[in-house]
Amino acid sequence: MSLYTLDINGQKQVVDVSDDTPLLWVLRDHLGLVGTKYGCGKGLCGACTIHLNGVAMRSCQLPVGAAATGKITTIEGIAKKGKLTAVQEAWVEHDVPQCGYCQAGQIMSATALLASNSKPSDADIDAAMSGNLCRCATYTRIREAIHTAASK
Amino acid sequence: MTQSSTLSRIARRDFVKASALAGGGLLLSALFPSSRAIAAAKGSSVFAPNFYIKIASDGLVTLISKNPEIGQGIKTSLPMIIAEELEVPWENVTVEQVGYVQGLQGWQGAGGSGATPGHYHNFRKVGAVGRTMLEQAAAQKWSVPVEECQADQGFVKHTKSKKKLAYKDLVDIAAKLEAPDPDSVTLKDPKNFKLLGRRIGGVDNHAIVTGGPLFGIDQQHEGLLYASFVRSPTFGDKVRTANLDTIKRMTGVVDAFIIEGTDDRFGLQPGVAIVAHDTWTAFKAQQSLQVLWEQSDTAEQNSFLYQEKAQSLASEQGKQLRSDGDVENVFKNAPHVVEASYDYPYLSHTNLEPQNTTALFKDGVMEIWSPSQNPGSGHGQVKNLFKLADDKVIVHMTRIGGGFGRRLMADFICEAAAIAHRLEGRPVKVTWTREQDMRHDYYRAAGWHHFKGAVGDDGKLAAWSDHFITLGLNSTEQTGHGAGISSDEFPVRFIDNARLTQTILPSNVPMGWWRAPGSCAIAWAVQSFVDELAEKAGRDPLEFRLEILGPDRSLEPAGRGVPYNAGRMKGVLRLAAEKADWGKKLPKGQGQGIAFHFSHMGYVAVVAEVTVTQNGSLTVNSLIAGVDVGPIVNLSGAENQVQGSMLDALSSAWNQEITIENGRVRQGNFDDSPLLRIAQSPKLEVHFDQTDNPPTGLGEPAFPPTTPAISNAIYAATGKRIRTLPFTKTDLSWTS
Numbered sequence: 001m002s003l004y005t006l007d008i009n010g011q012k013q014v015v016d017v018s019d020d021t022p023l024l025w026v027l028r029d030h031l032g033l034v035g036t037k038y039g040c041g042k043g044l045c046g047a048c049t050i051h052l053n054g055v056a057m058r059s060c061q062l063p064v065g066a067a068a069t070g071k072i073t074t075i076e077g078i079a080k081k082g083k084l085t086a087v088q089e090a091w092v093e094h095d096v097p098q099c100g101y102c103q104a105g106q107i108m109s110a111t112a113l114l115a116s117n118s119k120p121s122d123a124d125i126d127a128a129m130s131g132n133l134c135r136c137a138t139y140t141r142i143r144e145a146i147h148t149a150a151s152k
Numbered sequence: 153m154t155q156s157s158t159l160s161r162i163a164r165r166d167f168v169k170a171s172a173l174a175g176g177g178l179l180l181s182a183l184f185p186s187s188r189a190i191a192a193a194k195g196s197s198v199f200a201p202n203f204y205i206k207i208a209s210d211g212l213v214t215l216i217s218k219n220p221e222i223g224q225g226i227k228t229s230l231p232m233i234i235a236e237e238l239e240v241p242w243e244n245v246t247v248e249q250v251g252y253v254q255g256l257q258g259w260q261g262a263g264g265s266g267a268t269p270g271h272y273h274n275f276r277k278v279g280a281v282g283r284t285m286l287e288q289a290a291a292q293k294w295s296v297p298v299e300e301c302q303a304d305q306g307f308v309k310h311t312k313s314k315k316k317l318a319y320k321d322l323v324d325i326a327a328k329l330e331a332p333d334p335d336s337v338t339l340k341d342p343k344n345f346k347l348l349g350r351r352i353g354g355v356d357n358h359a360i361v362t363g364g365p366l367f368g369i370d371q372q373h374e375g376l377l378y379a380s381f382v383r384s385p386t387f388g389d390k391v392r393t394a395n396l397d398t399i400k401r402m403t404g405v406v407d408a409f410i411i412e413g414t415d416d417r418f419g420l421q422p423g424v425a426i427v428a429h430d431t432w433t434a435f436k437a438q439q440s441l442q443v444l445w446e447q448s449d450t451a452e453q454n455s456f457l458y459q460e461k462a463q464s465l466a467s468e469q470g471k472q473l474r475s476d477g478d479v480e481n482v483f484k485n486a487p488h489v490v491e492a493s494y495d496y497p498y499l500s501h502t503n504l505e506p507q508n509t510t511a512l513f514k515d516g517v518m519e520i521w522s523p524s525q526n527p528g529s530g531h532g533q534v535k536n537l538f539k540l541a542d543d544k545v546i547v548h549m550t551r552i553g554g555g556f557g558r559r560l561m562a563d564f565i566c567e568a569a570a571i572a573h574r575l576e577g578r579p580v581k582v583t584w585t586r587e588q589d590m591r592h593d594y595y596r597a598a599g600w601h602h603f604k605g606a607v608g609d610d611g612k613l614a615a616w617s618d619h620f621i622t623l624g625l626n627s628t629e630q631t632g633h634g635a636g637i638s639s640d641e642f643p644v645r646f647i648d649n650a651r652l653t654q655t656i657l658p659s660n661v662p663m664g665w666w667r668a669p670g671s672c673a674i675a676w677a678v679q680s681f682v683d684e685l686a687e688k689a690g691r692d693p694l695e696f697r698l699e700i701l702g703p704d705r706s707l708e709p710a711g712r713g714v715p716y717n718a719g720r721m722k723g724v725l726r727l728a729a730e731k732a733d734w735g736k737k738l739p740k741g742q743g744q745g746i747a748f749h750f751s752h753m754g755y756v757a758v759v760a761e762v763t764v765t766q767n768g769s770l771t772v773n774s775l776i777a778g779v780d781v782g783p784i785v786n787l788s789g790a791e792n793q794v795q796g797s798m799l800d801a802l803s804s805a806w807n808q809e810i811t812i813e814n815g816r817v818r819q820g821n822f823d824d825s826p827l828l829r830i831a832q833s834p835k836l837e838v839h840f841d842q843t844d845n846p847p848t849g850l851g852e853p854a855f856p857p858t859t860p861a862i863s864n865a866i867y868a869a870t871g872k873r874i875r876t877l878p879f880t881k882t883d884l885s886w887t888s
Contacts, residue, residue, distance in 0.1 A: 017430070020436070025432035028431070034367075035362070037367075037505070040586045040822050047504060076362065079362055088362065092357045092358065095351070095792065097357055099552060099555075101367060103361065104361075134504075135827060136554065137800055138796065139828075142830065143830070
């Protein structure tokens with residue numbers, strides 16, 4: 001067990017966890033930030049996607065010590081003062097979710113995509129979003145929502 | 153007095169009561185009872201409302217969601233039905249999820265696409281009771297006849313004077329009125345619907361996109377402990393010994409103990425619980441856990457052995473389920489006779505939210521928070537396991553990260569309750585790893601079909617025979633859950649000479665209902681073989697199908713089934729075909745396929761278009777569905793369900809199988825059991841034929857016809873007939 005200071009959504013948080021704990025479980029079980037989801041534990045499904053210094057990462061594969069080196073953003077931290085981002089708004093506008101479990105990860109990947117490519121093509125979207133599984137298969141609306149968010 | 157008239161009298165008397173809300177407003181409490189609850193309440197004057205509508209003094213309306221939300225959109229669509237008749241703007245409505253309530257009318261579960269047809273009429277009546285009372289309140293206030301008062305989107309208008317009053321100014325008067333008999337109120341003419349049929353976004357969307365704590369796995373409690381539970385890798389075996397002391401000494405571990413379990417394969421399973429300060433520690437400790445399991449002979453079981461056995465039965469017949477006419481005679485004399493065998497594997501449900509449940513046993517009460525499709529089953533099983541009274545088990549219903557049938561079983565609820573019982577006074581959340589989730593499922597049964605079919609001189613289907621080989625849970629007499637076939641299975645009822653026989657192979661692998669149970673696989677085999685027969689007869693696959701369906705009429709079921717409306721099915725076939733430009737000329741390597749299936753009272757036809765490269769690489773270009781489930785409640789949700797069902801069919805048929813090796817499941821995660829990814833997702837079109845029939849559910853019926861539409865398209869493109877699933881088992885390469 002060790003103490004780590006994490007910078008999450010602009011706030012400093014101190015946790016006392018074992019050194020091999022993935023950031024995912026620090027967020028979920030120690031900090032109550034449960035929007036980031038567990039799906040596979042192997043970096044295969046993308047449900048646990050967060051941003052580390054603006055880059056989309058799989059938090060189930062990110063040891064807490066590595067996460068402590070940078071700025072962490074989770075799904076709870078992208079809307080500013082209650083105002084949804086263009087990506088979140090597009091997700092609501094297109095009624096993308098079915099069960100909704102994967103959508104936090106989808107939104108985090110889409111947000112990172114649009115930060116680096118403001119007008120992605122379908123092929124760009126497919127490439128950037130290929131690591132995010134949706135068991136309900138809301139892929140058509142995910143594509144549409146990303147295009148809508150890009151147009152704003 | 154007859155039994156039925158007694159029940160209806162009691163039901164009417166107790167149906168809805170009006171009262172004042174604390175702080176002002178109208179509370180409509182409905183005893184919305186099951187027939188069993190009515191029987192139990194006979195002679196009792198106690199009114200115990202279990203369903204309500206609140207209209208607060210600010211005009212905001214609260215409706216409840218009584219069924220589990222698994223992504224099928226029911227938390228949005230059922231309240232929409234009430235809001236429509238209540239005449240309130242959707243923007244003013246808040247939906248609250250209730251927990252499991254014993255005796256509530258209509259199964260409080262998610263399965264069988266049954267919630268829409270099961271609630272549509274009653275929910276309209278509940279909404280109409282509220283609207284009628286607000287109109288009566290306005291009539292009283294204005295001293296005018298109620299017939300001159302008309303509710304309209306949160307107001308009541310006086311039709312003669314054009315006066316109007318908001319609901320918020322009427323609720324206190326309405327709260328003093330007696331609620332009318334729900335059977336006496338007038339329902340709206342559907343042509344005046346303002347909400348139903350529109351695109352309405354899910355009520356939880358804002359919470360979903362901001363990461364709110366909605367799901368079972370998100371439950372948080374003061375002092376929460378985190379547990380994992382290790383079961384036998386072979387199914388149902390008991391623990392002999394485990395190195396519990398080693399586990400308990402690990403940093404962060406709070407406790408470890410053996411749960412003996414029961415022999416009920418759908419109840420509490422044997423295993424070892426590890427309780428820790430966080431989920432990661434509980435997962436990690438599994439790697440150090442050593443368990444000696446009781447020996448069982450089921451470790452001899454293998455998928456390839458079932459396959460060998462099923463194949464050896466190709467020339468035989470099983471137990472007769474149905475026999476019409478004389479198939480053997482037709483086979484002897486028909487010009488075209490085709491034989492073919494089809495098979496499909498076990499499938500896992502792979503909910504993206506792994507199984508989990510949070511439980512607290514305190515002061516003799518077991519409180520449970522669970523993503524369950526069937527909370528009543530969990531309630532009953534926990535009550536029996538721990539000998540608790542009905543009201544000492546409380547089941548809260550969370551949003552659910554995918555259902556697909558897996559969470560109809562309550563094994564994971566029993567498990568959490570057993571661990572909480574042991575940790576009395578401390579809340580505990582049990583979470584499964586992905587691997588545990590995939591290896592301890594109740595699987596979609598594997599199955600085999602040995603078909604023989606004949607086409608006559610006239611080019612029409614003349615005879616059909618299917619020897620269906622399926623699996624039973626250690627039984628040769630009873631099929632596993634979802635592993636049976638209907639004796640009405642198409643094309644039975646539509647042709648004069650048909651035979652259906654069945655053989656059940658025993659297996660220790662637990663089976664469960666999986667999206668569109670039975671249909672999800674049987675439709676693939678049937679609609680693929682129909683294609684083979686059409687080809688043998690030199691017929692267009694669409695024309696051949698329309699001809700089998702025959703004249704517009706309703707065909708009655710022989711057994712427990714429902715009538716099959718041939719005209720509705722032909723309607724969606726023509727719709728899908730027209731939208732897909734069926735029959736268009738395509739080069740070799742591209743093809744269209746068509747299929748249809750009737751399930752869950754829904755009529756769906758799908759046209760698929762694919763491209764297969766010469767080296768056998770498959771791209772599905774488009775899936776176009778024609779759907780008739782009557783009037784659509786929520787167009788956005790309905791479209792989502794059809795799109796999702798079609799892609800689920802593609803995903804499972806293309807890449808997925810569960811293989812049993814020495815009694816264990818080989819696959820464990822998304823690397824060896826891949827789900828469809830976005831780049832593989834084709835263009836989708838959903839076309840509704842909103843016929844004037846009672847609305848029915850849509851979580852399932854678009855799945856079954858999709859798989860055969862795709863494999864028929866692959867045949868059209870390549871000449872390769874897929875007779876085994878997943879597609880990846882067939883070499884699709886071709887030469888020009």
